[in-house]
Amino acid sequence: MQTLDEEMQKVEQMDCKSSQQHQxxxxxxxxxxxxxxxxxxxxxxxxxxxxxxxxxxxxxTIICDAFNVAFLPYASESLCGIQHPDEKLSDRCFTAKYWDQLILPYDISHKIPQEEELKGLDD
Incomplete structure (x- = not known):
């Protein structure tokens, strides 16, 4: 590695150009x-x-927490110099507010109990 560094320094000196490299x-x-x-x-x-x-x-079911969301729906709202007001919400409130928007692309039907299963529990 040192040999390569030395060769690079020699080439830079021969070209008479200033270099931005630093070790x-x-x-x-x-x-x-x-x-x-x-x-x-x-x-x-x-x-x-x-x-x-x-x-x-x-x-x-192992990979993720399928009952919580953490990111704002639009990335343009997330990376501003000003904190978005919803970033101050608790995890539960944030999830309740954005759940319907953010969960659409994911198929989590395996996690959500079906209506038939819920009726069976009520009986």
């Missing part, structure tokens, strides 16, 4: 990551619906 020093002690593991069961809208549909029902 990044490697820390002597490794820094511990803040993230220890990936999040367990993120909300369903975390995933791309097309990717999500390729999984069998058993894996769909």
């Amino acid at each position: 990044c020093p490697i820390p002597e002690t490794s820094l511990k990551s803040v993230l220890h593991s990936s999040p367990k069961t993120p909300p369903i809208d975390f995933y791309n619906p097309l990717w999500f549909h390729h999984f069998p029902v058993g894996q769909k």
